[in-house]
Amino acid sequence: MTRLNLAQFAGPNGQLSIEATREIAAELVALLRAAPHWLVLVTEQNPIDLDGIVNVLVAMGQHNATTGSELPHISKTKIRVDSKQSARHGNVTHYSRTPDALPLHTDCSNKAVPPNLVAFAMERPDPQGGGESVMLSASDLVHELPEDLVSLLRQPIFPFAAKKRYPILQGEGDDLRIRYYRQQINSALGEQCTSSDNLQEALDELERYLELSNRSVRFAMHTGEVVIMDNQRVLHGRSAMPANSPRLMHRFRLSVPVLSTCRE
Ligand SMILES: O=C(O)CCC(=O)C(=O)O
Ligand SMILES: [Fe+2]
Structure with missing residues (x-):
């Protein structure tokens, strides 16, 4: 560090x-x-x-x-x-x-x-x-994710607030960016009362990678x-x-x- x-x-x-x-x-x-x-x-x-x-x-x-x-x-x-x-x-x-x-x-x-x-x-x-701190950079995380999950996370389909959908991953190589907060997405999904199974599955999969990450x-x-x-x-x-x-x-x-x- x-x-x-x-x-x-x-x-x-x-x-x-x-x-x-x-x-x-x-x-x-x-x-x-x-x-x-x-x-x-x-x-x-x-x-x-x-x-x-x-x-x-x-x-x-x-x-x-x-x-x-x-x-x-x-x-x-x-x-x-x-x-x-x-x-x-x-x-x-x-x-x-x-x-x-x-x-x-x-x-x-x-x-x-x-x-x-x-x-x-x-x-x-x-x-x-x-209250220990935990950090994980997007550039480290993507190495651990399967390619099909990465391409899904690049789609601007994730609701973070009513009517606001963003990709979770954006940019390439050195310019990789991430936006993620499961509770925020859950609360946005709750407001819309719609939830696609695909989306939930992708998020659950991402969540498992975050929990088990060797790079955090x-x-x-x-x-x-x-x-x-x-x-x-x-x-x-x-x-x-x-x-x-x-x-x-x-x-x-x-x-x-x-x-x-x-x-x-
Ligand atoms: O308490 C911490 O270490 C982090 C708190 C936090 O992530 C926040 O307030 O946004
Ligand atoms: Fe925070």
Whole structure:
């Protein structure tokens, strides 16, 4: 797994200058453009300096942008077990606030264009070792899938919201992208009250490959670490944790245009 140390870029007092922030952002963008399209940024900070992380992520969003362009919008959410929030079953995002395992998925899979950058900064891990992160890149996954399943997953037939159908796999070679969230598809299918057996079978088959994948990577995040991924090329999930777990993560989402530009 790729790990990048923030200390390499910091000045003698541990501070990150604007210049250093841009340098880290450029390095992170370069790393994320290559497979497996995710990495861990190690800050060794406790407590973690969230403003510093936001500055780096915003600089990634601006990387190679023309000067004077707008600051990228960054969404920030605390992820921790919250029984009140998790009781709100209105949409699939409530799963984040349960102590349950989250199966491999894309964030915002129902959006026309899901944000391509998702990051989780660990403030406080679960002391009992629950809530481990799991990552699987699309480029690794396709090696494990039979060809007929891959061609089916490339069809724009999978409902992620009412009237919105998308392919699960898109693009070729280095530019392979994935969009997947079983619960999101199930809830879209529920609204439409139609479900083709073919589609369900394909999804069940994909689900088995995801569960048994030899290429998914499971690891414990430590305080001060930030896992950063290209949400259009990598699926992520987590293992379960105790119901009273004090685990606290910060989730950031934004669009980083250079991650989506065509690659040679
Ligand atoms: O808790 C985690 O490690 C991941 C949570 C997650 O996937 C999400 O909130 O989108
Ligand atoms: Fe997620």
